[in-house]
Amino acid sequence: MSSGEDHWLDACVAAWRNEKHAVERYLAAGGNAMRRLRDSEVVALNAKYSVDFFSPGLDLVNIALQQDSQDVLLLLLPKDAAQPPATGKEDMRQAWLDACMACMNSDLTPIHRFLRGGGSVSRRLLASEAKELNRNFPSCFNEGETLANLALKWDNEAVLSLVLANVTEAGDTKDQDVNGRAPEEKCQGREQQPVEEECEKAGIPYIAADHSYRESRSDSLGNHQLRRLWLQACLAAYDNSTNPITAYLEAGGERNRALTSQDIDSLKMSNCFRVGETLVDVALRRDSGHALACVLGETFVPQKKMCSRDSTYSDQLRSQAAADMDNLWLDACVGAVLGEREKIMAYVKKGGDLSRRLKAEEANLVNEESSVVACSGSVRARETLVDIALKYQRSEIIQLLCSDVVPDCARKRLPCHHFVMEASAISKEINANLELSVGSGLTKEMPFFQLNFAIPRELQSLPHDLRTRSLNEIIDCEARDTLEDENEPVINWCQALLPQHKLYPLYNGGMGDCLLHSASLVLAGIEDRNMAWRASLVRVMKTLDLYSRWREFRASEAALLGYRADDWQWKKEWSELIRIAGSPKMSLEQTHVWALAHLLRRPIIVYAIQNIRNHRNEVLGHAGHQGIYIPFLLDKSECCSDPLALAYVRGHYLGLVGEEKDVLTPTTLLLPITMHNGQRLPVQYLYDVERGSESSIIREWLRCRSVNGVACVEQSYNPRSARPEACQALMRRYVEDLRQRMTNPREDDESAGGDTIVEATL
Incomplete structure (x- = not known):
């Protein structure tokens, strides 16, 4: 072994023991401070010192940080080491923080922006910067970490490749033209400004990246770790999630890899997988649209995918029961x-x-x-x-x-679409309620969060044909048929509750925003067109400590499936959920329903199909969307006990409402909390110690009743006169329109299609 190798290993041991002399000797000999341990070196060190501390990929700073070796850290990280030359611009610091966040979110754009703005790839996080980032993502960032460290931590090969590719290009920005593009012809044959000079001017010790690390890391990944990622990707294709599939593909996994009998034995789910299946086969069989798009290499935006229309992809999606x-x-x-x-x-x-x-x-x-x-x-x-x-x-x-x-079901005439001015007034008041919701209990200034929209009683007085047409204009007919399927009914299956407590799924066309649209419709009869709900939802997920309860719940689910995730994987998934919550047209999921319950300060009941079926009506697995979502992190005295009712069908959320019984007196609707087979709806996001206490938890948060042995909860509707004035105005206009249509039915028939066309062409 050469003397340079000896100095390197001695420096690693010194960083472990907080002895700076060997580190100084290694750096003085020209050693690379960002050099990382290889497999053979790890084996030698662990065997020599009888420890299990050293692992592939660690550099001196990582070792010192993990061991809290302050003397070594002071040597490697002087106080001004992570600070670039003073530019007088706060935007450079913000660009640096955005680039650090991008390492977690797999977003290359902020990193490109930071590097093009003159940022150095050797810059390390200061304690104050790490603290600032950890406010939103606790324990995710540490002092002294570089972009390469963060990319390795979050296993982002794309980010790591970008950082390593730019380590010697710090001076290229001076050669860019006015459009920000580096002229390749000018760069050829001319040496670039060395990074050492830039660091020297800033008083920063030069730390060069090890270009050979990426290849060694790929080699050290090994078949064992790649196989672990492969198995997790298979489970993800089965569960319609994407993060494990992305990790597997980024690690170099093959899309066409097929399951073997040994793989199925390791998954311990022999009834769910078949020998010879690929990720695409599993995703297609399970109708997993998100996973399928991820495997095929497309950026999947649910219900709004416009990136490609190639025949293979379209045929695969259209073969599923839920048409795009x-x-x-x-x-x-x-x-x-x-x-x-x-x-x-x-x-x-x-x-x-x-x-x-x-x-x-x-x-x-x-x-x-x-x-x-x-x-x-x-x-x-x-x-x-x-x-x-x-x-x-x-x-x-x-x-x-x-x-x-x-068809009548294609002509949708929701009140909020027909009477825009009244709907806009309601929207403004709801937005004001959203601002008050985070951090304060329900007050008289927040009336909208205690409302429930109901189908107006005036519909019952219409002639049967006109009533049917008017009802079909505001409900989702196809979803109603699916939810009331006689073989597996989800709603309106209990004859003892009909017709007084019948539920109707309100139509909403908010592809990607359907959860927030449906919640807004159930509250006040309008859709969330200005996306104010998304910003409030993100604020709730960042302000309240939802993460710990979410993680324990998800870890329990993962354990039942036979796999586990590391702490950084859970944090990455949580940050991705927050990113999705703030991205318009990105479909929301169960976690966001739970966060929405905290935003609205009231429980949410989701009715959904129990079994996932393919286009041949074969049962493929169990669906987990149905359940009761309770705002556990809020005080019950500050929440509304009237639940919100939603349905989830065909990958789409819909609001469920009842009919108004009387315009002058309150109406009580009974919502069953059991399924047609007698099983009780699960309470979502429980701690492990709370399991088995679901009945008492439901009684604490909701008003319970029993009808012919069917457990139900009460949902109250305020009389029309007690609702906010903006809601009354919208209902008055809608009722007037209904009466006019009843008076002139022929005129309504002639104008039904024409109104739609006039609205479409204006």
């Missing part, structure tokens, strides 16, 4: 161009919104698929189906959209 509404929308636009009415019918029968407008990327896709038509110009953004049909003179499509052939 965005694909149907694009097909309908192509059908309007080509005059293919069957595509229009397929879209409207699925509840498609006739007033929907094309986005720019959607218009490009439509133009590509309908390129055979060259007349009248191309399809443009902001156009509706009617606009397209008029442009291409498709009279048969216009007649179709205006005729009674279009």
Whole structure:
């Protein structure tokens, strides 16, 4: 072994023991402070000192940080070591913090921005910076960590590659042109400004990255760890999650790898997997749309995927029971161009919104698929189906959209859509309530969080045909049929509760925002169009300590499936959930339902199908969305005891409401908390010690009753006169419209399609 190798190993031991002399000797000999331990070195050190401390990938700073070796840290990290040259700009510090956060979120854009702005890849986190980042993500960041350290901690190969690729390019920003692009021709044949000079000017000891580390890390990953990632990816494809699949693919795993009998034995789920299946096979069999998109290498934005329309991907998604509404929308636009009415019918029968407008990327896709038509110009953004049909003179499509052939379920006339001014007034007041919700209990200044929207009583006085049509305009007919399926009913299965306590799923077209739209509809009859709920939801997830209870609950679920996750993996998943909560059009999940219960300060009951089935109606597994979500972290005295009722079907959240019994007196609706098979709905996010006490917990938070042996909870509806004035105004306008339609039914028939088209074309 060479003297340089001896100095390196001695320095590692010295950092472990807090002895700085050997570290100084190693650095004086030209040693690389960012050099990382390899497998052979780890084996030698652990065997020599009879410890299990050293592991592949550690550098001197990591060793000193883990052992709290203050003398070595002072040597490696002087007080100004992590501070770049004074630029007088606070935005450089913010860019640095954003880049550190990006290492956790797998987002390369902030890192590119930091490096292009003159940031150094050898910069390390100060104690104050780590403390600031840990306010939102506790114990995730440590003093002295570099971007490379963070990328390794979060196992982000893409970030690590970017950092290592830029370690010698710190001076390139001076050679960039006015557009921010580095001219490659000028860089060729000319030495770049060395990083050593930059660090020397700033008074920072030069720390160069070890370029050979990435290859050694890939080698040290080994078949054992890759196989572990492979098994976790298989479970993720089964459960429709994406993080383990991403970790497996980033580690170099093959998408076409097939399950072996040994793999299935290790998973301990022989009934759920089959020999020879790939990740795509598992995802397709389980109808796991998120996992399927992740395996296929696409950035999946639920219900809004517009990145690709290649036939393979589209065929795979359309083979699932839950059809992709965005694909149907694009097909309908192509059908309007080509005059293919069957595509229009397929879209409207699925509840498609006739007033929907094309986005720019959607218009490009439509133009590509309908390129055979060259007349009248191309399809443009902001156009509706009617606009397209008029442009291409498709009279048969216009007649179709205006005729009674279009199903009633396709003509949605929610009160908030029809009376925009009244809905806007309600929205402003709800936004004010959201600002007050975090950090304070329910008060008289927050009336909207104690409301429940109900289908107006005036509908009952309409003639049967008109009542049916009016009801179908505000509910999701297809979802109702699925939820009331006679073989596996989810709602309205208890005859003792019908018809007085019947539930109706309100329609909402908020693809990706359906959870927040449905909650807003159930509260006040409007949708969350300005995305104010997302910002408040993020604030709740950052302010309240939801993480500890969430982690214990998720760890228990993982243990039942036979696998476990490390602390950094849980923190990464939690940070991803927060990121999704703040991203418009990103579909929310169970955790966000629980966070929403804290935001609204009231329990939420979710009714969902018990079993996941494929397109052949075969049971593939158990669904876990149904249950009772209680705001455990809030005081019961500061919360409303009236639960919010939601349904989850076809990957879509819908609000559940009842009918108004009397406009002058309060209405009480009974919500069953048992399923049709007699099992009680689970209480979500319990601590392990709370399991078995579900009945007492439900009684503490909700008002319980029993009807013919069926356990129920009460949900109260305020009389119409006791609701906020903005809600009363919206209901008055809607009721007036109903009475006008009852007085002139023929006029309503003629205007049903025309109103939609006028609204769509304005």
